[in-house]
Amino acid sequence: MTDKNDLKKAGLKATLPRLKILSILEMAGGHLGADDVFKNLVEAGEDVGLATVYRVLTQFEEAGLLIRHNFEGGRSVYEMNHGHHHDHMLCVKCSKVFEFYDEQIEQRQRDIAKEKGFVIEEHTMHFYGVCVGMKKNGKCSEE
Amino acid sequence: MTDKNDLKKAGLKATLPRLKILSILEMAGGHLGADDVFKNLVEAGEDVGLATVYRVLTQFEEAGLLIRHNFEGGRSVYEMNHGHHHDHMLCVKCSKVFEFYDEQIEQRQRDIAKEKGFVIEEHTMHFYGVCVGMKKNGKCSEE
DNA sequence: GTATATGCAAAACTTTTGCATCCTT
DNA sequence: AAGGATGCAAAAGTTTTGCATATAC
Numbered sequence: 001m002t003d004k005n006d007l008k009k010a011g012l013k014a015t016l017p018r019l020k021i022l023s024i025l026e027m028a029g030g031h032l033g034a035d036d037v038f039k040n041l042v043e044a045g046e047d048v049g050l051a052t053v054y055r056v057l058t059q060f061e062e063a064g065l066l067i068r069h070n071f072e073g074g075r076s077v078y079e080m081n082h083g084h085h086h087d088h089m090l091c092v093k094c095s096k097v098f099e100f101y102d103e104q105i106e107q108r109q110r111d112i113a114k115e116k117g118f119v120i121e122e123h124t125m126h127f128y129g130v131c132v133g134m135k136k137n138g139k140c141s142e143e
Numbered sequence: 144m145t146d147k148n149d150l151k152k153a154g155l156k157a158t159l160p161r162l163k164i165l166s167i168l169e170m171a172g173g174h175l176g177a178d179d180v181f182k183n184l185v186e187a188g189e190d191v192g193l194a195t196v197y198r199v200l201t202q203f204e205e206a207g208l209l210i211r212h213n214f215e216g217g218r219s220v221y222e223m224n225h226g227h228h229h230d231h232m233l234c235v236k237c238s239k240v241f242e243f244y245d246e247q248i249e250q251r252q253r254d255i256a257k258e259k260g261f262v263i264e265e266h267t268m269h270f271y272g273v274c275v276g277m278k279k280n281g282k283c284s285e286e
Numbered sequence: 287g288t289a290t291a292t293g294c295a296a297a298a299c300t301t302t303t304g305c306a307t308c309c310t311t
Numbered sequence: 312a313a314g315g316a317t318g319c320a321a322a323a324g325t326t327t328t329g330c331a332t333a334t335a336c
Contacts, residue, residue, distance in 0.1 A: 013310055015316060034301080049318045054301060056316095070215050072267075074326085075300065089261050100259065105251050109270070112245055117275030118232050124215075125268045127252070132260030156335055158291060177326080192293045197326060199291095218325065 010063035017048045021056050022065070031069065031077040031097045071097075071126065087124070091131035094140035098131060153206035160191045164199050165208070174212065174220040174240045214240075215271060230267070234274035237283035241274065 003022050004014040012018060024040045025032060032040075034053050041048045057078055060066040066078045071090060077097075085106075089098040105125070113120045133140045146165050147157040155161060167183045168175060175183075177196050184191045200221055203209040209221045214233060220240075228249075232241040248268070256263045276283045 013315065015310070017317070035299095047318085050300095051302075051319075052317055058302095068215075070213050072211075072213050074213060074219070089256075089259070091261075092264065098259070098261070100255065102251065102255055105248055105255075108245065108248050108251070109268075112243065112248075113232075113270060113272070116232070116241070116243065117278065118234075118241070118270060118272055119278055120270045120272040121235065122271045123269060124271075125252075126266060127256060127261060127263045128265045128267075129256070129261055129263040135260065135262055156290065158335065160292070178324095190293085193325095194294075194327075195292055201326095 006065065010060075010065060012059060012063060017046075017052050018056050018059075020044070020046055020048065021053065022060070025066065025078065025080055029080075031079045033075050033077050035075075037078075069124070072128065087126070089127040089129070089131070091134055091140070092128055093130050093134040093138075096131060096140055149208065153203075153208060155202060155206060160189075160195050161199050161202075163187070163189050163191065164196060165203070168209065168221065168223055172223075174222045176218050176220050178218075180221075212267070214269065230269065232270040232272070232274070234277055234283070235271055236273050236277040236281075239274060239283055 003019055003026075006022070007014045007018055020041060021037055024037055024044075028036075028040075034050070034057055037057070038048075038050050038053045041053070057066065057068070061068050061078070065081055067081045069077050069079070069088070071077060071088075084101070086099040086101045087105075089100060090096075091098070109120070109123060131140065146162055146169075149165070150157045150161055163184060164180055167180055167187075171179075171183070177193070177200055180200070181191075181193050181196045184196070200209065200211070204211050204221070208224055210224045212220050212222070212231070214220060214231075227244070229242040229244045230248075232243060233239075234241070252263070252266060255261075274283065
């Protein structure tokens with residue numbers, strides 16, 4: 001029932017499509033595009049339209065349940081918002097996304113913004129490269 | 144003739160569309176989308192197709208003449224590659240893009256990657272927020 | 287002259303929107 | 312019952328591609 005309450009708290013009706021999409025995102029843990037979510041729904045035999053997926057993802061993002069990213073490559077991906085900011089490393093070989101957080105950089109980012117008089121609302125940092133697993137033995141570090 | 148040679152050096156024929164597009168990007172200095180480049184061409188009375196703009200921008204990127212960014216919001220923007228890496232601050236009020244560079248962060252980024260065994264090929268850092276001009280007097284800091 | 291580049295139109299993708307119908311509250 | 316949510320289809324935006332023609336070298 002947690003999911004249901006999450007939705008209520010966000011001011012959204014607990015409809016079937018919304019619950020399903022939320023559960024898919026939680027299950028996946030990772031970073032999914034709208035089409036990935038849609039594919040999951042279809043595979044699960046759910047009768048949910050792609051348009052609804054987009055609408056729901058947008059609503060979830062506005063409600064703060066999700067975070068949307070635009071990695072290099074165009075299409076958007078979503079991940080659950082677990083409250084703690086983090087940055088991303090994307091492996092160009094295995095396409096996996098790794099998260100990290102570094103307080104030293106966060107602090108320096110705040111200082112830089114202050115110096116320039118820029119008021120940061122959000123910030124992103126992405127590394128694109130090869131993860132340790134793919135580098136060492138051609139096997140993804142995560143599977 | 145510099146442009147012409149730039150293209151030759153990059154292994155690209157110095158065609159009229161390519162020279163025009165290169166000059167537009169240099170002129171603009173800033174960050175243009177494919178459609179912006181196309182609009183510039185039309186306004187200049189040049190008879191260049193949008194498809195060519197995309198093809199040329201892709202080739203320029205592959206040749207290292209340009210850098211392509213995917214800022215939040217979807218469409219790609221391009222800027223000349225002047226060789227020195229920098230990060231970006233995007234003002235959500237005036238839509239201007241400001242560049243900055245901080246060696247302290249760059250160093251820390253290298254350290255983090257090393258710690259994790261991640262081999263960085265590229266990296267980006269974006270701040271989204273309000274620039275000092277828009278904050279202070281509702282006027283962009285740059286015009 | 288030959289291979290490459292271009293313009294146009296059509297296609298592929300991703301995301302958004304209009305509208306009648308359905309579902310949650 | 313009433314308003315918001317959904318599915319479908321159509322549209323809008325961006326980027327890619329096929330192909331005949333034009334252009335650079």
